[in-house]
Amino acid sequence: MPSVPLPPKESNLFKRILKCYEQKQYKNGLKFCKMILSNPKFAEHGETLAMKGLTLNCLGKKEEAYEFVRKGLRNDVKSHVCWHVYGLLQRSDKKYDEAIKCYRNALKLDKDNLQILRDLSLLQIQMRDLEGYRETRYQLLQLRPTQRASWIGYAIAYHLLKDYDMALKLLEEFRKTQQVPPNKIDYEYSELILYQNQVMREADLFQESLEHIETYEKQICDKLIVEEIKGEMLLKLGRLKEAGEVYKELIERNAENWYYYEGLEKALQPSTLEERLQIYEEVSKRHPRAVSPRRLPLNFVSGEKFRELTDKFLRVNFSKGCPPLFTTLKSLYYNPEKVSTIQELVTGYEASLKTCNLFSTCENGEKEPPTTLLWVRYFLAQHFDKLGQCSLALDYINAAIASTPTLIELFYLKAKIYKHVGNIKEAAKWMDEAQSLDTADRFINSKCAKYMLRANMVKDAEEMCSKFTREGTSAMENLNEMQCMWFQTECAAAYQRLGKYGDALKKCHEVERHFFEITDDQFDFHTYCMRKMTLRAYVDLLRLEDVLRKHAFYFKAARSAIEIYLKLHDNPLTNESKEQEVNSENLSAKELKKMLSKQRRAQKKAKLEEERKHAERERQQKNQKKKRDEEEEETSGPREELVPEKLERVENPLEEAIKFLIPLKNLIGDDIETHLLAFEIYFRKGKFLLMLQSVKRAFAINRNNPWLHECLIKFSKAVSDHSNLPEIVSKVLTQEMQKIFVNKNLESFNEEFLKHNATSIQHQLSGAKMMYFLDKSRQEKAIAVATRLDKNMRDKNVKTLTKVFEALLDGSFGSCHAQCEEYQAACHKLFPFTSAFMPATNEDNSSIASVNHTAINHDLLSNEI
């Protein structure tokens, strides 16, 4: 109860303050607050002060807001209104845990306050406190059993807790109360029915689900989903004939949906290959232009039949001129027999078309237009690129370009081929050529920007993107605002390769913030979806948000960030580092001075330019603000600006790395890289049991992984080097490591690994590195093992060889200049197009330098701990 009850005039004013807040009329609200507070009797009225604070918060005056709210709370600590307002304030700053505490306090003072309960329930579902959410929903239901949202909310709580029984009971009770006449279609009722059905299906109640959907079929708006559910349920119940009918109908509706064919096969259960093919033949007869019934059989036929069907498929599509033809067939390339059939057919076409414009020389018929040959060559270029035969691929694509120099796809492919071959600068050049042919096409523009980033040309990439970003802001800023994460992750990797750790970290943090915002955005949907009854979409949203950071963008950003923080831990930057970044070894003192002053002038110029742009932007923003009548609502709490210099000199890089690691551990635990990155962090922190946890988990995924092997050896050595561990820790370590190392000493463990993987360069590299690590005197042997290039090595490709070369350069084998050059020459013979292996020229020195920054720091850390 408030300590000083307001007389009728003031209490009316207070009610109006609340209304103004709800209607977002903040200026009026403040006016009324002033009227109450100016009266000396009520100048310290807690609740009014609190409301004033809340209104100020909505106007963006955060500090004052907190002041007033806290003051109000102090004056009236027993007022549930004050606690409620404090909770709202915390919530607007995204301090959800604090907000929950405030709401609970408010509820202690006013048990059955609907508004507070509602707000609390929102926070609970936001924080996924499902048990708490259910409790609060129950209370709301008891207080307001006539409100729709109470029932729905309670049912959803049970659904999310996987208590399907209760959820269905509640939904059924609720559905009965909805009096919708049977011949009318009401969207909200339709969605309710579909949601109810979804819960039934999740509970594996197939019979109930089928009966349910058949009963309410007429009242459901989404007719397609009704048929799909029927089909699925009939299959699950084993009523195959009926299921077959449903799927046939669905295919009539849409002959390109692969799930329908899957369902149809399950229903008809063809026993022979012919019967299986027959299904697709029939569909194809009724839908002659459908692609799927012609493409899907290629997955399961082989031999002569495969040749026959593929021949037909290819000819039709080459004649038509179908660019993504290779992409459609790419999934067949795991099968070497099918690959050679395709190669035979298509090279045959090429030879024949060149001479007589027919697919085959021994046929007569209508001649093919010249574009057919073009698409055949395009296909062959992609084909040989996939098989790693780069010079052949280049031959074909160049032939195609010679005949049609204005087709974007050709240059796009040429750039891709160079990328695969390892000459990224050349790739960027050709991608630039591609985009110049159509500057209004944003796709090719973005691709070009990406290739530039891969080639470490950050400024050029930004300029390329600026052709499409909003005017008035810098491209980087606009791309951040638009949450353009592909650009940011590539940019982070580029800065990382260039050694500009601060800038890279800034990008990683920006990506992390996007994920935070996306998680935060779901807040408004908790009330909205329940009101609109779009429950299926709502539950899908919740489930998506639960696993949001599983997304590849987060993984890339987190991985870059962790790698950088590890480097910064091993080699922290000091204030002098900025000077040292300049490659001062080869310059005389005078030249050095000249270069430094030039740099300083350039920096000053850049800074002035930046300031000018900033001032321009501010002026524009000010003008925009004046135009708006309404007050702006401050959307989120003040976000600290990301400053590259500060980010790369952070006090505790390992702790920062762990912040990125935790979501990976929780959500991407099935990727071995998560655990190996975790190991590297915990290794430097000296946390032995966490190291154990990382290697155990990685071991369970793939015990033969090369990086894991290196971690295991480093781990084992570290454990034996540390004799002063607590007894319990030692006990756990001994017991668990037994399962992995099985009583072997490290040398023999390593030898066994090398023997077991004698044909894999990757594994030989890891084993060799460890050979040197365990015994520096064996340097010669180790290098010999790593640089093996004999015939029976399975993975002699650009990627692996580059890795070996980088390891030779970065000190993993000590100093070995002669062997480096020897190896480079040998690789150059095998892959003449790859820039990393080309004989040293001035240009290539920079690429070698950047190579140093790519590899994760596997440096020998025997002295670290």
Next chain:
Amino acid sequence: MPRRGRGGGGMAAEGDVELDDGAGGRAAEKPRKHDSGAADLERVTDYAEEKEIQSSNLETAMSVIGDRRSREQKAKQEREKELAKVTIKKEDLELIMTEMEISRAAAERSLREHMGNVVEALITLTN
């Protein structure tokens, strides 16, 4: 949500919440190219009337729910009582917290579930 350059924030700009001047407001936005939905978004409030159900059979439904809840509460309390009986050592708890970098609550739960055996608890935690 970030203020998008493209047409307005999703939910409110469609005009389905009760806005008195929705139509009039929209017409005035034309001059501002990229912020067409922004002003509408500003006017949206969270305050909307909740729909009511007319039904008299709520009592049976409510009693079913009540029964279920009391059973759930009981089961939970029993489990908690069992766990609370286990004796654990303070040093063990602190060791788990430092070595595995987890919260006090999580460390305590793990230790209790392994009947106070810290080595067993750690082995499970490192799995």
